[in-house]
Amino acid sequence: MERTDGIPRPPSPDELWAGIVAEVATMPDVVTNLLREHQPDEQGFCTGNGCGTAGRGVPATRWPCSLHTLAASADRLLRRG
Numbered sequence: 001m002e003r004t005d006g007i008p009r010p011p012s013p014d015e016l017w018a019g020i021v022a023e024v025a026t027m028p029d030v031v032t033n034l035l036r037e038h039q040p041d042e043q044g045f046c047t048g049n050g051c052g053t054a055g056r057g058v059p060a061t062r063w064p065c066s067l068h069t070l071a072a073s074a075d076r077l078l079r080r081g
């Protein structure tokens, strides 16, 4: 529903996500590192640092994890220029 009373509406989840993606896209090195680190293992779990595998031996996060999704979106934004 469109508001016309001039009260700023809070950003939608899509807008928040787009903002985070744009923020990450300003750091190409970070994008590259995230894409390299967050890859699936043979069982389809993410092997990335912070996704449940580091030092635990038991993968916990299904790939693509949120960090890979974020980095991939930022990468697309970067390639579009």
Ligand SMILES: [Zn+2]
Residues within 6 Å of the ligand: 038, 039, 046, 047, 048, 049, 050, 051, 061, 065, 066, 067, 068
């Ligand atoms: Zn991951």
